[in-house]
Amino acid sequence: MVENKYWQRNMYILTFGNFIAGVGFSMVVPFLSLYINTLHHFNTTQLSFWSGITYSITFLVSAAVSPMWGKLADRKGRKLIILRASLGMAIVIGCMSIVTNVYELLVLRALQGIFSGYISNSNTLIATTAPSHQVGKALGTLTTGTVTGNLLGPLLGGAIAQMFGYRLPFLITGILLLSAFFLCLFFVKEDFVPVKKGKELSFGQLYHKLSEPKIIIGMCITTLVIQTANNSINPIISLYVHQLMHGQGKVAFISGLVTAMPGIPSALLASRLGALGDRIGTKKVLIAGLIFATIVYIPQAFVTNVWQLMILRFLVGISNAALLPQVQTILAKESPHEISGRIFGYNQSFMYVGNFLGPLLGSLVSGLLGYSMVFLSTAFLELFNLVFVQRVTHKNQ
Incomplete structure (x- = not known):
């Protein structure tokens, strides 16, 4: 393990980013069905169907692409993948505030899954740069950010939606993710030795x-x-x-x-x-x-x-x-x-x-x-x- 002298600063910045990512993934839970219902006049069965598929598609796509991003992170660096994830999610979630039908929302939720990898690569960056005797504490700190985001996301999303409508929470989350992108861009330091293309290990x-x-x-x-x-x-x-x-x-x-x-x-x-x-x-x-x-x-x-x-x-x-x-x-x-x-x-x-x-x-x-x-x-x-x-x-x- 190569210890990075900036690992503590990285940890605090990425903990904030994990918090924002947690908010982004969880904030729509209280009102996603209600938001979908404003996009068309659905009956109960149709609303249940579209709510279920729109909610789950993000996780399905994320599960499929996460190994690919992990492989690319080993070759290009974890910071680059974190930047890709935060910027991509900022744009995609922000655009959810302006959709006009459920199909557009479904596509954006799928794209949100494609731009996954912020949390996993934050964990990887810290796990590979923190001192070995503090890895558990460092990863626990990152998890605190994620859990807090998952905790406050539904509460914040529900409260904002109640006061200002369903579209504003998506826009606010996009702006917060954009701030996480710039914080990582300017303040996260990674001394990374890449694995050259063509020399990656096969699964076996x-x-x-x-x-x-x-x-x-x-x-x-x-x-x-x-x-x-x-x-x-x-x-x-x-x-x-x-x-x-x-x-x-x-x-x-x-x-x-x-x-x-x-x-x-x-x-x-x-x-x-x-x-x-x-x-x-x-x-x-x-x-x-x-x-x-x-x-x-x-x-x-x-x-x-x-x-x-x-x-x-x-x-x-x-x-x-x-x-x-x-x-x-x-x-x-x-x-x-x-x-x-x-x-x-x-x-x-x-x-x-x-x-x-x-x-x-x-x-x-x-x-x-x-x-x-x-x-x-x-x-x-x-x-x-x-x-x-x-x-x-x-x-x-």
Whole structure:
């Protein structure tokens, strides 16, 4: 690993960029269906169809192209890919404010997926330049930015849309991403030694270059399961709150609070737990997070009021802070510097697939077995992940 003397400044700038990227990906959640409904007179079935495909296409495209951007980052540098992603998303998301029909919005959401890679390449740049004994803390700090963006995105987007209409949030996000582009352009420094074109490793050669390929593949699968579990709750959380409140009171507002709960401890603790992993072992923190996640999901199926659910969702955020940052730290420690971009790109693809599969799983389980079973099936996923991680990480991290 080549330490960069600018790594701390890079970390803070990219943490802000990750925050903006998190906002950009999550801000449309509260009103995307409502925005689509203003573009045409859809019936309920048509609106559900267009909302689903418009929301999911970003993740599907991102999953497909992330390895390509990771490979290019290993050859051209991570900063260049970060600049491409921030500028591309700034233009694309800004243009969403002026669409006139759902087809234009769908194309722009797909382009948003093509211009993915900001977060994964930020992680790669910091993981390959920070001192080895501070990698966990550094990646935890980046995750704090992402989680905070994911937390505040729906709240900010919903509030701005309520006051000023659905188009303004897209324009504001585009402007913020443009600021992230210029901050990276002028202040992020990367001492990069490129891999020459034609000398990139094939997938088979890449696999054999890894000292522990089983761990790398295992961590990618772990990422997929973590994201599937985290997102399986999304389709039913407001409906579950509605059921617990018997349809009385400010259901939409309370649903927003319940949705936001996990993000608060995740933002506060991700960096600290990363630093703890640097001291006592990354694997230990990851295992503890999976055990805790399994435990806190089970009682969510049996709550009798919304306040119990809110407390348990807050505890879920503690477990989240111990999961993805630790996975990324393990990947950083097990990946040779010259191929780390591709490894993080593959991991990002698994993350996006989990983002896509989670809501489908939650919708399927709730439709067949009820809302409570979604939490129990999620607890089972976390338990499976716990056993899986223990099997693939046979050496201490």
